[in-house]
Amino acid sequence: MSSELALANIRAKQVEATMLPRPFELEELPTPALIIDKPALEANIAKMSKHLTSHGKGFRPHAKTHKCPLISRMQIEAGAVGVCAAKVSEAAALLHGGVSKILITSPISTLTKAQILDTLLLGQKDIRIVVDSLHGFELLAKAISADSTLGILVDLDVSMGRTGTRDNDLLLTLVERIEKDDRFYFSGVQHYAGHLMHLADFDKRREKSLSSWQRLEDKFLLLEKHGIDVDVVTGGGTGTYDIDVDVARMTDLQVGSYIFMDEEYRSIGSAQGDRFNEFELSLSVACTTISQPQSATITVDGGYKAFASDSVNPVCDDIPDVEFRFAGDEHGVLILAEGQQEIQLGQVIRFATPHCDPTVNLHEYYWVMEADGLIHSCWPITARGCSW
C-alpha cells in the first residue's frame, strides 16, 4: 500500500510545459528562480550527441541532473539510445513523462523496491537495472512477474567503493543466474568512476580513468572465456566525456551535468586549458538583492534552499568581482568590490550553481529563457524529490 501511495504521488505530478500568458522579463519573476537558457541547453545536447556519435559511442544521458522528462525526451530526439535514472522513483517519474528506455544505475536491496520495479515493467517498456549482489538479484527473481522482461547489467567497481562488485566469481554467478531466467536478459556491465570526474588536472584524470577501465579487463576476458556476450558497456560522465570515448570496450556514456554545467565542473581543467568551458552554462539561479545593512555587502534572497553546494559557492558571471557567501538557508551575502555601488536593492542577479544536480532538486520548476532573453515557459521538475 505504501508503494502504491508513493507511485500515485509521482503519477499525479505535472509533466508538460506551461506557456506563460506573455513573455516575462527576468525582473518580473518571483525569486529565487531556477532559470534555463534554452539555446545554451540545446547547444549542449547537440554538441554532446555529435561528439559521442562521431566517436562511435552511444549517448545515454543521466536524468539525475535535470529530473525532467521533457528534457529526457529532447535528448532522445537528439539521438540518445536511452536515458539513465539514479533510482526507481526517478525512473517512475520519467515513465510517467513518456520516456520508456531507462537504465536504473543504482542497485536495489529491498523487496519493496523490486515490487515497485515490477509495476513499472507493465506494458513491456525497455527498463534495465544494475545488480551487484546475489541478494539484489534474488529480490528481483522473487518480485518480477512471469510475463515481464527486465534487462540486467552487472555493476562493476574498481576503486570508487560506492556500488558495484570487484568479485569475478560473483560476476560470473550473477550472469549465469540472469541468463537462466526467462524474465531476465543479461544486457552488459556498468562501471562509473565518479571519484575521478572532478580531478582538476586533465592529464591525471585521463590517466586514471583509462587505467580504471583497463583494470576491468580480467572481467571482460572471464566473460569471453565463458562465451558470454556483453552488449552494453556503460559509464563515464561529463568529466571524462572526451576521455572514455577512447575505451574500445565502452559502448555508451552516461553524461549528466554537461547539459547545465556548474561551478564545480567549470573550475576543473580540460583538454583545452585550466577551465572546463566546453559546454555552455545553461542553468542559473536568479536572486534579488533585498537588504544592505552595510555598504560593503548586499544581501540576496537565495541561500542553501536555493543552491546546493558541496564545496564551491555560487558565481556571478555578469559581475565577476562580486563574491557570494552563504548567509544561511534563505540568504546569501554579496561581498562588493570597492566602489561597486552600482548594485541596487531590488536588482535581479543570476548565479552559476555550485553543483547542478542537487540544486535542481531544491526547485519545483525551471523558468525557460528563449533567445530573446525573455521567459516564455515553465517546465516542471517532475522527478524532484524522487530520491528513493
Ligand SMILES: Cc1ncc(COP(=O)(O)O)c(C=O)c1O
Ligand atoms: C552512475 C552515474 N552515471 C553518470 C553520472 C553523471 O555524471 P556527470 O554529472 O558527472 O556527467 C552520475 C553522476 O553522479 C552517476 O552517479
